[in-house]
Every structure is written in C-alpha cells, then in structure tokens.
Amino acid sequence: MKITKIEKKKRLYLLEIDQKESLYVTEDTIVKYMLTKGMTIDKKQLEDIKIFAQFSHGKNLALYYISFKQRTEKEVKDYLFKHDINPHIIPKIITNLKKDHWIDDYKLLESLAQQNLNSGDKGAYVLKQKWQQKGCDKQVIDDILIQFDFSEVAMKVAEKLLRKYQGKLPAKALKDKLTQSLINKGFSFQESKLAINQLELEPDEETEQALLYKEIDKQYNKFSKKYNGYELKQRLTQSLARKGYDFDAIASALREYL
Template identity: 30%
Template sequence: MPTVTKISKQKKIADRYNIFLDESYSFSVTEDILIKYNLRKGLHLSENEIEKITEHESFHRSYIQAIHFLSYRMRSKREIETYLQKKEVAPDVIEEIVNRLEREKHINDLEFANSFVRDRINHSSKGPRLIVNELKDKGVAVEIAKEAVKQYGYDQQVETALKWAEKQMKRKSSHSYNKQIEQLKLKLTQKGYQNDVIHQVITEVTPPLDKQEELAALKKQADKLYNRYKKRYSGYELKMKLKASLYQRGFQGELINEYVADLDD
C-alpha cells in the first residue's frame, strides 16, 4: 500500500501542498483537503483512497474557480456552466458545482436578471425587448427575464428613449423630415421599445416642419438625382423619375412640385 513519505508546501501557491508517495511526487492538494483527509507523513493510502482524494481535490479546485469567476460580478447559471465547460470540467462535476452554488445562493437567475435589468436601465438606452433578448442569450429563462424587466416602467422607458431620441434629432441630416422620423421610429424599435413608448417619444421629440430646411434638404438630394437621371431621361420622363425618387425619400408633394416646376424656368 503506498505510503506518504513527504509533504511540501508549494512556493507559488500559498495554501497548496505536494504529496509524495513512496518518495515520488503523486498529486497536490489544497490545505482544506490536506486537513480533511488528515494527510501526514507515514500515512498509508489505498488506491481507492487516493482516487477519492484526487476527485475531491479536482471538484474543490473547479469550485474555487467558479467562485473566483463570480467575484467580478453576478453570473447566470448558464454563464457558470459555460465557463466550467471551457475549463474542461466533467459534466457531472459541473452539475454538482452548480447545484452547490445554488444551495449556497451564489447563483440565482432571478436575482441576476433583476440586477442585469437595473444595470441596463441606469447605463444604457436599450428598451425592454432588447434587454429580455440579452438575458435569454445568457441562458435566463424567458419567464424569469420577463418578470425582471417589469421593473422597467413605462414612464422610465419614455424618459430614457426621449433622451436618446433628442440627441439623434440634434444631428445634422440631409434626409427629409418624414425620413428622419421614419428612421427614428425604426431605431427605437430596434432598441427594443414598444409602439406606445415610440409614439409618445416621437410626439414629444419631433419639432414642427421647417419648410426652408426641408427645401434645402430636398434640393441637395434632387440636384444629385437630376444630374444622374438627365443622362438617361429627359422631359416628362425625367420629371416623373425625379418625383418618384423624391417621394420615396419622404419629401412632401408640394415641395417636390416646386422643385420640378423650377426645372422649366
């Protein structure tokens, strides 16, 4: 039966010990494992005892890695599982570690989701649908994600989306008034807001149409289109082609007609 002939403390890792059996290095353990199994010089160990100790040590090491991973921020159950898989921890050991972490309340997907939503509310302009999708990507169940996002109320959504939309509207644009509103609606939808919030924001953020600015934007785009189309079209066909393209860009018929009428002058 193998005998412990030497126990030496590792230099780089303070609470880790090398175990020598019959004068040869066999395995290493943490101080907790050393104490738990009363490992000492002269102790005889059977093969089953050695296997049990090394399995316990492997579990303990992976568990500590998971705790370290959790020390930076809260994690979802799926994130912990994925992290341990990358560390090549056996599936049954991962399951055992995750169960222990849940029992010890180190991981709780509802608490994680609630914290995640609060962070997004305070540090992003994302809407609830996008936040729910982010939680789903992290392995959080849909029902838990939807429960957590309830804390993101309508008024707060409008306030956040409005701040973002105001910044967007301050940017210079060569697009038509209608096109700018259409693009803003699309972006708000992509950011995860519902139609009622989008409608409220658009109502509050949209300034009255400035005819001079709109006409300047139209002229800028129409001049480019005219120079492109006149190489292939002329007369009535050229005007209709111009009108169709400008309508598609959201310009109003009255302004389009003014521009096209000026072509005859």
C-alpha cells in the first residue's frame, strides 16, 4: 500500500492510501511515523497509524476541553465519547492524561472545596451530591470533605439569610426558615443550629405584632368568605400558628380583631 496524498485540513491531515482509502490523522501521527507522500506501508503499519491517530486526536480534544477549566475524569470521558472517539481507546487517553496530571479528581475537588470555603455558600452534603453527579469516586469525595470545616460558611450564609428575612417573619418562623434554608444548601442540622444560635434573633414585639395583624388581615379575607363565628376563629388560629405565630399572641390579637 502506498500513501498517495497528505493534505492539511484545519487541525488534521487527510491521508489517502492507494487513491482509495482515506483517513484523518493528527500532526503527531505524521511526525511519529514519518509519513510522506509516496511512502509504502503494510496492513500492520496502517492499523497502528489508525490507532495512534485516534489516540492522538482524542488526547488533543481532551486537552482542548480541559484548557477552559479543570474537569473530572468522567467529564473528559463523556466529552470524548460524545466526539466519537473509539470507546476502546478512551481509557488509554485517560490514563495518559492522569499520568501527566492533566486529570486529577483529588486535586480538583480539593480546589473546589477551598473555593467554596473562601467565597461559596454550599455545605458538604450539596457538594458531595454535585461531585457524585460529575462521576467522582465516593471515597475521594469523603476524603476531601473530611478535611474542611464548613461552620464559617454556614455562618456567612445564615447572616445573609437573616438580612433577607428579618422583619418579614415572626421569630419562630424566621428560625425555622433559616434552619431549612441552611439544610437545603447542604449544611448539617448541627452546623445550621450552631450558626443560627450565634445570630441575634431576639424578637421585636412591635414588629411581631405588626406582622401578626397584617397576616390576620390576609387570612381573614381568605376564610371569612366561607366561615364565621367559632369555625372562622379556629381556621384563623390554625393558619396563623402554622406560620409561626405564638398561640397566646394569636388569641389576644383575635379577641381584638373579631
């Protein structure tokens, strides 16, 4: 078999064999096998060239993908598969990239955890879930997360949430809201509790009362269309209690309101 054409096509080269068969190869393939027009090759050499061309092309694609930001091993695998790299060659590419430290899930997760500590707002549970979705090994994730203390992040998030909700909810509802919000962001119940205990959550009686009467107006307009008397009072009491208002405060307000 003879190479009858070598033609550059953007990032790849078109290799023509006996004016019949053609394939695309990388520049590294040209250099490695010292390919030239008119060169004679046998079937074994052609097969080697095809395999290396796929490996080289796949590695170049992976390096291009990684150049934008660090990627997990699974993300790179998925990217190569999506770009039609031979599934049998992908493991070899991954091994090569890991050997040269282009892929290192441990260091990547360590860096992401540190970034979250410095400027993020997630707890360990959410980070673990996100990293597992990226295909990272559970043991690697656990080894990383155990090194970090998320209590300061929880505190920063709690303070931000307090600024958002303070004056809009009664004390009990506010505390519940903060706790649930922190848990939703991946902090443990204990981390959430410790962060909230450090906040100044002393109820302001005037604010609480204003909020209560505002809520009574809203709920009264809703329930008075269907209920009256004792049943209306019960509906209002239950609804207000669910929203975190104190039973004694509700009873007192309703005596004046109804």
